[in-house]
Amino acid sequence: MIVSTLKRLSWALLLLAIQVLILDQVHPWGYGAPLLCPLIIITLPLGTSRSEALLWGFGVGFVADIFAGTSGISSAALTLIAFIQPPLLQLMAPRDSEEELRPSFSAMGRWNYLQFIALLLILHHLVYFALEGFSYFHIEDIAISMGVSYAASLLLIILVEHVRNPKK
Amino acid sequence: MSDFIERITAYVHWALFLLLEALSGFLLFQYNHYQGSVWFTQANTAAAKVHEWEAVALSYLRMPAENAALVRRNIALQQQLDVMRHELALAKVDTSMTQKALEHQLEGMTLIPAQIIDNSVRKRDNMLVINAGSEEGVAPEMGVVNGTGIVGIVSAVTPHHALVMSILHSRSSISCRLRGTEYFGYLKWKGGKPLRAYMDDVPRHAHIKKGDAVETSGFSAVFPAGIFLGKVAEINNSSDGLAYELEILLSTDLANIRHVNVIADQRKEELDSLLAQ
Numbered sequence: 001m002i003v004s005t006l007k008r009l010s011w012a013l014l015l016l017a018i019q020v021l022i023l024d025q026v027h028p029w030g031y032g033a034p035l036l037c038p039l040i041i042i043t044l045p046l047g048t049s050r051s052e053a054l055l056w057g058f059g060v061g062f063v064a065d066i067f068a069g070t071s072g073i074s075s076a077a078l079t080l081i082a083f084i085q086p087p088l089l090q091l092m093a094p095r096d097s098e099e100e101l102r103p104s105f106s107a108m109g110r111w112n113y114l115q116f117i118a119l120l121l122i123l124h125h126l127v128y129f130a131l132e133g134f135s136y137f138h139i140e141d142i143a144i145s146m147g148v149s150y151a152a153s154l155l156l157i158i159l160v161e162h163v164r165n166p167k168k
Numbered sequence: 169m170s171d172f173i174e175r176i177t178a179y180v181h182w183a184l185f186l187l188l189e190a191l192s193g194f195l196l197f198q199y200n201h202y203q204g205s206v207w208f209t210q211a212n213t214a215a216a217k218v219h220e221w222e223a224v225a226l227s228y229l230r231m232p233a234e235n236a237a238l239v240r241r242n243i244a245l246q247q248q249l250d251v252m253r254h255e256l257a258l259a260k261v262d263t264s265m266t267q268k269a270l271e272h273q274l275e276g277m278t279l280i281p282a283q284i285i286d287n288s289v290r291k292r293d294n295m296l297v298i299n300a301g302s303e304e305g306v307a308p309e310m311g312v313v314n315g316t317g318i319v320g321i322v323s324a325v326t327p328h329h330a331l332v333m334s335i336l337h338s339r340s341s342i343s344c345r346l347r348g349t350e351y352f353g354y355l356k357w358k359g360g361k362p363l364r365a366y367m368d369d370v371p372r373h374a375h376i377k378k379g380d381a382v383e384t385s386g387f388s389a390v391f392p393a394g395i396f397l398g399k400v401a402e403i404n405n406s407s408d409g410l411a412y413e414l415e416i417l418l419s420t421d422l423a424n425i426r427h428v429n430v431i432a433d434q435r436k437e438e439l440d441s442l443l444a445q
Contacts (some may be wrong), residue, residue: 022223032290050181055351058188065195067215069288069295072196079188083181131196133292133359141360145290 004045004100012040012060022065029100032149034156037074038065038124041082042117042157046093046101050086057082070132077127081120092116104160118158172339177389215418216285216297216329222298223285229427234426241315268312277392280305282312285329289362289423294334296320298428301328311390311431317397317420319428321390325386330430334361343388344397346380349374355382363418365398370412376403382416389433 019036040060044053047158061075068074093114094102105113133142192334227234237354282300302325311443312319312332320334333340344367345352353369372419386393402415 021217023228025222051184054181054184054188058191061192062195065214067218069286069297070291071198072192075195076189076192079185079192083185123240142292 004097008044011043015040016060016063016067019064024068032129032145032147032152034152035124035149036153036156036160037078038081038121038153039160041085041118043103044085044089045103046083046089046097047099048086051085052081053082054079072132073128074130075126075139076131080127081124084123085120086118088120088136104164114158115131117161118154121154121157122150124155126147174368176200190335204407216299217382219286219297219416220299221334222238223426229233230424230426233424237424238315254344263269268364276365278305278432282306282330282428282430284426285430286335287422287425289334289336292359293338294336294422295323296334298331298332298430299328300430301325301330301382305328305432306330306430307432310320310433311392312428313391313395313431314420318384318391318395319420319422319425322430334422335365335418335420342397343385344371345402346374346376347383347394347396351376352385352387353414362423362425363421364401365416365418367400367414367416368411370414374410374412376400376412376414378422382414 015036022035022168037060042054044056057080058075058079061078064078065071089103092115093103093108094112097107101107102115102121103113106118106150107113128144129142129149133145142165179431186197186293224257234352248272278299282298282304284295284296285299288294288296296312296319298306298312306322306325308322310322310325312322320332320337320340322330323333324331335342335355338357338359340355344355351365352376355365355367357365370376378400382397382400384393384395384397396419398416398418398420400414401417404412404413404415406413
């Protein structure tokens with residue numbers, strides 16, 4: 001229990017560090033940068049209680065917000081997907097999966113996991129960019145920002161998941 | 169009874185969800201009042217320290233580009249100086265007047281050098297963090313400039329860091345004028361490209377052409393008059409059709425700056441108290 005929590009914590013810290021130190025400094029043509037933080041919530045294992053997932057979502061978002069100067073935006077978006085992740089995982093995980101299944105390509109099947117990621121990520125991005133551009137003049141700019149960031153985030157997450165890909 | 173409690177606990181995550189979303193909303197709202205607490209921003213001590221280490225590491229990588237820009241700037245200034253000298257030599261009027269005016273303008277102003285340790289240009293409301301704070305003499309509402317133009321206005325300070333509202337911020341509004349004329353307006357950023365800002369309220373009878381220089385007006389106490397902001401790129405009608413709205417190509421590329429200066433104007437308090445009356 002403690003070991004798995006520590007593992008998850010260091011995983012979260014690693015992704016947060018990549019987000020804050022590298023990705024937040026990338027501005028592809030001035031448009032949205034990739035967001036890696038949602039992966040922390042996406043990979044919460046099966047059987048995580050919904051309240052625990054919510055605390056993870058808010059906590060990760062809070063730290064990401066402080067370092068990026070986006071108070072409240074990441075925490076709102078990540079709390080939302082943390083609310084949806086447990087039941088969605090229950091729905092999409094294979095019926096015969098073990099109790100603490102950690103979502104991955106090998107555990108859930110390539111296509112299934114890709115859908116799982118894409119769905120949670122689009123929800124996250126919709127909330128994130130809606131809140132960020134609350135009083136946006138150029139609605140097309142925010143749409144482009146969201147599109148660019150979504151594509152970049154999705155590619156990056158798929159890449160990270162392929163590198164990580166545990167056998168179990 | 170136990171059935172009742174069970175039913176309640178089964179829905180506790182709903183309550184937690186709403187609570188955390190409300191908390192996020194509160195933070196979002198709180199942050200919009202950017203003069204408020206700096207503790208939930210990237211200027212708080214812990215976050216600023218991390219960004220500072222990162223900035224030091226990155227500054228080595230960016231040094232060549234920064235150097236090249238400084239050299240270019242230096243050459244441009246030298247050329248300008250040369251032209252000015254030539255003009256002054258030709259001018260028959262008493263040149264000590266010009267000198268006096270310049271000295272008067274910069275009188276009582278000190279420039280506090282600082283480095284940017286955190287920056288963004290991709291958001292709707294962009295903020296920067298610099299590594300100079302109240303101990304170095306930085307205070308809220310001071311102007312921040314670099315060699316090529318204006319960067320922003322200090323919005324909050326901690327002892328060794330300051331949070332700066334970038335000109336790429338929805339609330340940023342810089343009083344400016346067309347160089348060589350008295351037509352003034354406000355420079356605003358509407359999102360999107362970090363080099364594209366707008367100057368509104370320019371009267372329709374003003375003679376403007378593309379390429380005209382835009383500079384600070386000096387009407388506010390934040391920036392002295394005559395700091396270059398950028399050039400007119402497009403001349404459009406304002407939404408109400410009563411004035412021009414100029415699209416300005418900014419001279420400062422905020423996506424690529426490191427060294428800045430904070431303008432500490434000792435006469436600012438005087439002017440502020442006058443404006444407040």
